[in-house]
Ligand SMILES: Nc1ncnc2c1ncn2[C@@H]1O[C@H](COP(=O)(O)OP(=O)(O)O)[C@@H](O)[C@H]1O
């Protein structure tokens with residue numbers, strides 16, 4: 001049993017079920033990120049943890065205690081909203097102090113705590129301003145300050161960075177991570193941004209269509225996505241998902257990929273060794289752009305490096321890397337080359353496939369096979 | 371920037387000037403005639419400025435003229451109206467705010483139906499409720515009293531104030547309410563500390579609307595009041611209609627202006643808050 005237990009929780013609005021039976025155990029001090037496209041039920045789940053939405057079925061436990069019927073204020077949670085939800089009629093000080101006031105914290109103690117939190121978030125000089133006089137980043141800090149006054153068991157964040165511009169978003173991301181490292185409080189964090197999920201979390205729950213598609217560490221999710229949705233959603237540029245044929249050639253499992261000219265290239269695929277029942281059948285080969293690179297940039301320690309010459313369609317320099325597009329299995333596959341690659345559009349270039357990193361999916365069920 | 375004075379422009383200004391005069395003329399007549407002795411009016415000088423300026427008609431209308439049985443002037447009725455309108459406006463506004471809060475932030479099954487029924491109250495003509503209301507006031511023991519009038523006006527005003535506040539609060543960010551809930555605030559604390567302080571603009575609209583309607587109401591005042599609880603409008607009517615002696619037009623004009631001043635005052639004082647956006651920067655930005 002975890003510190004925060006989401007035990008077979010479902011949520012329906014009327015006859016529409018928006019969250020199917022969900023099981024997540026969060027350990028104390030974990031940073032769990034719920035990630036998924038808009039409308040997949042992330043906020044709904046978070047609001048149920050907060051107590052702002054009723055649980056239709058199942059149980060939520062914090063620290064071993066069932067909280068389904070406990071008021072939000074008594075759950076010992078703190079929440080940061082996407083819109084910050086600062087009270088416009090109160091100063092920053094008033095905003096931070098309101099929760100403590102409601103919980104009957106005496107004034108001197110409140111003042112001390114406000115000073116401490118303001119110091120931590122560097123908003124001391126803003127304490128007497130109204131929210132309307134703050135920039136987006138400053139509002140964000142105040143919203144976090146308000147949450148920090150409570151020594152909560154669990155911090156809940158609902159897309160806290162999505163209203164900030166790109167630069168500020170990266171800065172605040174780092175600050176949230178630092179804060180977590182400093183305080184060690186359990187965090188459940190909702191975002192639709194897979195990079196935020198990968199950088200912040202200790203564990204990720206990838207959600208789609210009211211289901212948790214995969215729950216695991218960022219590494220597990222990135223390296224071994226449970227299905228094609230997770231593979232396509234996590235990572236940028238996305239994992240290449242290429243129709244391929246699985247076959248045994250000279251005693252070795254290989255993935256066969258069609259080229260634009262109709263010929264087939266065979267890549268030894270040791271991870272598929274156990275998949276004899278799929279031999280001769282169609283699969284979807286999943287390979288990340290960085291596992292499809294120039295030989296000089298490839299991971300030389302990889303146990304399964306396969307080199308082939310392929311005709312390049314497009315070359316896109318992107319500063320630190322160059323993205324090279326090639327047609328494989330009828331799809332555009334993107335490889336990540338070093339910046340100074342010699343690859344030219346219309347000419348063949350040598351690719352090194354790190355097949356130890358490649359995965360295979362069933363084209364029908366979309367689940368991972370290997 | 372200068373706009374060339376074309377023929378069109380000139381005729382536009384002329385037309386606007388004409389309308390100004392048209393609308394301001396009655397006010398001019400009232401003010402001018404309330405400041406002259408009666409013989410100046412009866413001798414036919416309705417449009418002229420007073421030649422002999424006097425405040426006597428105002429004094430008479432305020433404290434000397436024969437309105438009811440005694441020659442009290444309009445003063446006691448002015449007080450009646452104030453004592454009626456202030457609590458009526460306050461209670462109605464507050465209840466409208468509370469209704470709007472519940473209907474938008476604490477939604478429940480059937481809330482739209484209830485809102486629809488409340489709205490229905492906006493369309494019920496005054497005359498229909500006269501007799502049932504008289505009966506109700508009698509049962510409550512409020513017949514012929516100022517509290518009785520307050521009661522009637524509150525009942526009638528709630529539909530409108532609910533409509534105003536519901537629509538305003540529908541656009542009020544629900545996340546603020548949720549944040550306050552997590553902060554530990556209860557139903558009424560959220561209302562008092564979060565909703566109400568951010569309701570300035572709509573409260574002003576509501577107060578102006580209610581004040582004007584309740585202060586100017588004649589039908590309920592005439593139907594449900596006694597001699598000692600009559601509001602200003604009814605008293606003014608009595609003053610003008612009183613059949614004893616000559617008609618003192620200058621006093622009537624002064625009384626009519628007195629009856630109109632409070633609503634004017636509310637417009638001027640509250641109107642400036644109309645435009646203030648009090649919600650800037652609460653959410654997003
Ligand atoms: N009050 C509600 N009534 C009906 N459906 C709702 C309500 N709130 C959310 N939903 C639906 O539930 C689904 C999940 O919503 P939400 O949890 O907000 O998604 P997100 O992952 O974008 O945060 C959406 O399809 C949404 O339309």
Ligand SMILES: [Mg+2]
Nearest residue numbers: 042043044159
């Ligand atoms: Mg959401």
